[in-house]
Amino acid sequence: MKMFKVATALLPMLFSAGLAFAGPGDAGHGHSNFSAGEPGDPKKPFRVVEVTMQEGDGTMSYSPKSLDVKRGEQIKFVITNGGALAHEFILADEKDNLKHAALMQKFPDMQHDDPNGKSLEPKAKNEILWRFSKRGTFEYSCLIPGHREAGMTGKVIVK
Numbered sequence: 001m002k003m004f005k006v007a008t009a010l011l012p013m014l015f016s017a018g019l020a021f022a023g024p025g026d027a028g029h030g031h032s033n034f035s036a037g038e039p040g041d042p043k044k045p046f047r048v049v050e051v052t053m054q055e056g057d058g059t060m061s062y063s064p065k066s067l068d069v070k071r072g073e074q075i076k077f078v079i080t081n082g083g084a085l086a087h088e089f090i091l092a093d094e095k096d097n098l099k100h101a102a103l104m105q106k107f108p109d110m111q112h113d114d115p116n117g118k119s120l121e122p123k124a125k126n127e128i129l130w131r132f133s134k135r136g137t138f139e140y141s142c143l144i145p146g147h148r149e150a151g152m153t154g155k156v157i158v159k
Contacts, residue, residue, distance in 0.1 A: 035093040036138040036156070039115040040129035046074035053079065053087040053120065053142065053152070060087070060152035062140060069132045069158045077128045077140075081120040087152070088142045090117035091130060097141045097148075104143045132158045 040046060052063045060083075069075060079089045090097060090112060104110055111119045118126040132138075135158050142152035 034091075034116050035096045036091050036116065037130055037132040037134055037158075040074040040076070040131045042129055044074060046076045046129060048076045048078060050078045050080070051089065051140070051154070052082045053089065055083045055085055055087075055150070055152075058150065060142065060147050060150040062089075062152065062154040064154065066155040066157065069156055071132060071135050071158050073158075074129060074131045077130065078125070079118060079120060079127065080125045081122055084122050086119065086121050086144065087147065088112055088117060088119045088144055089126075089128065089140050090143050091128065091138065091140045091156070092116060093136070093138050097139060097143065097153075101141070101143045101145075101148055105145050108145050132156070134158060 049064070049067060054061060054063070067075075077089065077091075081087050090100065092100070113119065116128065116130065118128060120126055138156040138158065140154045140156065141148050
């Protein structure tokens with residue numbers, strides 16, 4: 001009964017965060033609308049971008065820190081956690097990532113295996129194929145509490 005009350009209380013907050021939670025994936029992580037484009041089509045051409053997540057000297061970061069993309073281009077992000085801590089790669093606009101980060105403050109053990117986001121343990125590797133269908137500035141960010149604040153964001157500029 002207590003879990004039902006918690007889940008019921010969270011639903012309005014989850015939807016107001018710009019996150020659509022329905023469909024396959026981890027509980028509460030199926031998306032139907034994305035702010036940074038859409039999942040890619042593996043049958044169409046794509047460019048591979050290797051992204052490494054790391055930490056050290058009180059900072060956390062991605063390499064590369066930024067990426068220029070043409071509108072309509074597909075990118076296969078090959079993501080490696082080169083650090084000693086768990087990290088995430090969540091691709092969205094800044095507004096959606098900040099809303100999701102606030103939710104992560106309340107649920108820090110939330111895991112992501114979504115079309116636009118992956119949680120990775122140390123030394124793990126994963127991939128995201130993404131089509132940037134919208135012009136603008138987007139970001140990839142680690143939403144584990146404290147990580148974004150320690151500098152763990154990257155920028156995607158779609159022209």
